[in-house]
Amino acid sequence: MGVRIPYEAVLNTTKSAFLNLGLSEEQADMCAKIHTESSLEGIESHGLNRVPRFAEYVQKGWVDIHAQLELVGAKGAVENYDGHLGIGVLNATKCMDRAIELAKIHGIGCVALKNATHWMRGGSYAWQAARAGFIGISWTNTESCMPMWGSKQPSVGNNPFCIAIPRKSGPIVLDMAMSQYAYGKLGVYRLAGKQLPFPGGFDSEGNLTSDPGAIEESGRILPTGYWKGSGMAIALDLAAAAMANERTGATLDQENRGSCTGCCQIFIAYDPYLFGSEEEIQEKFDQRVAAADATAPEREGGHVTCPGERTAATRLNNLKNGIVVDEQIWAQIQQLAEGNLNITDISSVCVLDQMSQE
Amino acid sequence: MGVRIPYEAVLNTTKSAFLNLGLSEEQADMCAKIHTESSLEGIESHGLNRVPRFAEYVQKGWVDIHAQLELVGAKGAVENYDGHLGIGVLNATKCMDRAIELAKIHGIGCVALKNATHWMRGGSYAWQAARAGFIGISWTNTESCMPMWGSKQPSVGNNPFCIAIPRKSGPIVLDMAMSQYAYGKLGVYRLAGKQLPFPGGFDSEGNLTSDPGAIEESGRILPTGYWKGSGMAIALDLAAAAMANERTGATLDQENRGSCTGCCQIFIAYDPYLFGSEEEIQEKFDQRVAAADATAPEREGGHVTCPGERTAATRLNNLKNGIVVDEQIWAQIQQLAEGNLNITDISSVCVLDQMSQE
Numbered sequence: 001m002g003v004r005i006p007y008e009a010v011l012n013t014t015k016s017a018f019l020n021l022g023l024s025e026e027q028a029d030m031c032a033k034i035h036t037e038s039s040l041e042g043i044e045s046h047g048l049n050r051v052p053r054f055a056e057y058v059q060k061g062w063v064d065i066h067a068q069l070e071l072v073g074a075k076g077a078v079e080n081y082d083g084h085l086g087i088g089v090l091n092a093t094k095c096m097d098r099a100i101e102l103a104k105i106h107g108i109g110c111v112a113l114k115n116a117t118h119w120m121r122g123g124s125y126a127w128q129a130a131r132a133g134f135i136g137i138s139w140t141n142t143e144s145c146m147p148m149w150g151s152k153q154p155s156v157g158n159n160p161f162c163i164a165i166p167r168k169s170g171p172i173v174l175d176m177a178m179s180q181y182a183y184g185k186l187g188v189y190r191l192a193g194k195q196l197p198f199p200g201g202f203d204s205e206g207n208l209t210s211d212p213g214a215i216e217e218s219g220r221i222l223p224t225g226y227w228k229g230s231g232m233a234i235a236l237d238l239a240a241a242a243m244a245n246e247r248t249g250a251t252l253d254q255e256n257r258g259s260c261t262g263c264c265q266i267f268i269a270y271d272p273y274l275f276g277s278e279e280e281i282q283e284k285f286d287q288r289v290a291a292a293d294a295t296a297p298e299r300e301g302g303h304v305t306c307p308g309e310r311t312a313a314t315r316l317n318n319l320k321n322g323i324v325v326d327e328q329i330w331a332q333i334q335q336l337a338e339g340n341l342n343i344t345d346i347s348s349v350c351v352l353d354q355m356s357q358e
Numbered sequence: 359m360g361v362r363i364p365y366e367a368v369l370n371t372t373k374s375a376f377l378n379l380g381l382s383e384e385q386a387d388m389c390a391k392i393h394t395e396s397s398l399e400g401i402e403s404h405g406l407n408r409v410p411r412f413a414e415y416v417q418k419g420w421v422d423i424h425a426q427l428e429l430v431g432a433k434g435a436v437e438n439y440d441g442h443l444g445i446g447v448l449n450a451t452k453c454m455d456r457a458i459e460l461a462k463i464h465g466i467g468c469v470a471l472k473n474a475t476h477w478m479r480g481g482s483y484a485w486q487a488a489r490a491g492f493i494g495i496s497w498t499n500t501e502s503c504m505p506m507w508g509s510k511q512p513s514v515g516n517n518p519f520c521i522a523i524p525r526k527s528g529p530i531v532l533d534m535a536m537s538q539y540a541y542g543k544l545g546v547y548r549l550a551g552k553q554l555p556f557p558g559g560f561d562s563e564g565n566l567t568s569d570p571g572a573i574e575e576s577g578r579i580l581p582t583g584y585w586k587g588s589g590m591a592i593a594l595d596l597a598a599a600a601m602a603n604e605r606t607g608a609t610l611d612q613e614n615r616g617s618c619t620g621c622c623q624i625f626i627a628y629d630p631y632l633f634g635s636e637e638e639i640q641e642k643f644d645q646r647v648a649a650a651d652a653t654a655p656e657r658e659g660g661h662v663t664c665p666g667e668r669t670a671a672t673r674l675n676n677l678k679n680g681i682v683v684d685e686q687i688w689a690q691i692q693q694l695a696e697g698n699l700n701i702t703d704i705s706s707v708c709v710l711d712q713m714s715q716e
Binding site for chain 1: 465466470493505506513522532566583594597601602626628633634639646650656661
């Protein structure tokens with residue numbers, strides 16, 4: 001069950017929760033803002049739903065709230081940072097900021113972060129670049145949760161991959177993971193007694209199926225686009241590990257700490273106005289998006305939109321009517337905000353998206 | 359029907375064909391090599407199959423064999439070139455070479471090419487980077503051939519996207535287009551009287567179908583991963599147009615010249631040994647790939663492989679037994695090599711992959 005809570009109340013309560021976990025004023029401010037904004041924009045799964053889980057990570061020692069981001073290598077337009085398992089969303093935000101600074105100097109900027117922790121909503125940092133007027137590209141590697149094409153045993157991560165395009169009338173943002181459906185989504189459908197709209201994996205007999213429970217049982221979620229998502233997952237993993245000079249997904253699997261602990265994250269920013277005026281480029285973007293959106297919808301009364309376009313409406317609606325928060329999650333955040341850190345049923349709430357990035 | 363022709367004979371005949379089209383000795387050498395190598399590695403659709411079509415492009419004026427690649431902008435790690443509609447594969451090769459040079463200086467290098475023409479096999483340039491010891495990322499925008507998710511009318515291109523990882527034991531290379539199946543593939547299945555292994559589009563009534571003929575009729579090929587490939591296609595299009603400061607897919611559609619004429623292509627190279635030794639990074643790659651390949655295959659006797667891994671075996675087999683060339687295509691290349699440029703049935707051979715990038 002979701003309840004609607006006003007933006008300010010969510011932000012303040014969440015900040016108190018983070019303060020009680022030992023975060024500094026500044027850290028708690030930023031963390032509360034990032035988690036709240038994700039839910040505000042409709043991405044509850046990686047917004048407020050993750051606050052109790054973050055508390056669990058801190059208590060388990062998967063996240064070190066005192067760790068400092070450290071520059072460990074640099075060449076030209078590229079910098080390599082060690083996150084020392086610090087707070088994922090804060091380090092990721094700083095890294096995209098730095099990539100933007102590098103892009104201002106070199107046209108393109110790339111920051112490769114090692115010893116990272118879960119960055120929650122993958123799209124946050126691409127959105128961040130777009131809001132600063134830059135094209136943003138980002139991805140991470142993760143532990144394995146998905147069989148490669150042709151295999152029945154998980155061996156690649158559901159690595160998120162994001163591309164954002166700055167647009168005055170609203171950024172266009174791709175924020176995709178490598179599986180067709182997240183494990184969390186399977187759970188939602190199973191609990192509702194529904195079949196998936198399209199096949200989402202294989203059952204234990206190796207048949208393609210839309211039955212969410214059968215896929216949860218087999219552990220064989222489907223790569224998006226079958227062989228394509230499978231290939232993309234391994235390529236992104238290898239690239240991230242080389243660029244940041246640390247763990248591949250295979251090493252994360254061996255260490256088995258869970259939830260992306262120690263992963264590599266890549267942040268690329270590009271100045272879209274290097275060779276054309278902002279006015280011309282923005283006009284180009286608007287024409288392109290308008291042409292796509294003007295095509296005939298599949299169903300009568302439908303509206304074709306590009307990814308990210310509906311976000312502004314979602315924000316407005318949630319600002320006006322309150323942010324949707326799962327009732328149980330909200331109770332847990334309130335408990336954290338009141339100083340009760342001994343929440344025992346986090347796993348039951350979060351287990352559904354434990355293995356997934358989307 | 360495919361025939362097998364020895365590598366040297368293919369290379370020499372194809373070079374003669376290019377010379378007869380007016381290419382210089384050096385141009386013909388490089389073009390023959392690139393088309394031959396694509397077929398050698400099993401990508402016939404964008405290798406030798408494209409030689410008669412290239413002849414047609416030259417005769418139609420879609421490709422200007424005398425055009426010179428021109429540097430039109432530069433900042434730090436980024437350079438912008440104007441291809442002036444010159445020979446696609448040659449300009450793309452030069453651009454990736456230049457991206458590699460920029461990466462040697464700046465850690466990362468990016469070349470954005472405008473007024474490009476068809477680069478044939480998308481993976482060629484990522485492979486080129488990997489063979490030079492660099493991570494290569496490349497993509498292009500194209501005219502629209504695929505409906506966006508939620509639409510029944512084509513509005514995005516089947517833009518190829520490639521990532522290559524240099525590995526001494528053989529590069530890992532993702533070379534994917536944005537549709538689940540290329541139009542060419544639909545034709546192959548239809549002619550063989552077969553259904554597609556997985557749904558590949560919608561029929562005219564809007565039902566998801568595996569019937570290739572029904573999809574050809576409706577023009578509604580399926581984005582890979584449904585909404586995901588759709589979103590990725592528009593994001594790559596916008597990024598390419600901004601980075602290269604030229605046409606989006608919508609402008610290509612308006613101009614309606616066909617076959618990517620005037621498109622934007624992006625070439626990114628990254629030095630994987632910036633922060634780690636070559637030995638360590640290569641060991642990391644090998645461990646990662648070995649872990650993936652060692653997982654249990656879906657079917658007894660199957661082998662799990664990462665993308666690009668089978669290419670070495672395909673090369674060896676074709677070097678030993680001859681390159682597979684479609685009989686009709688080979689006859690046309692021979693005609694071109696003999697100086698007969700008035701081939702009239704190119705369209706009938708190539709129509710199946712006309713609208714597709716894969």
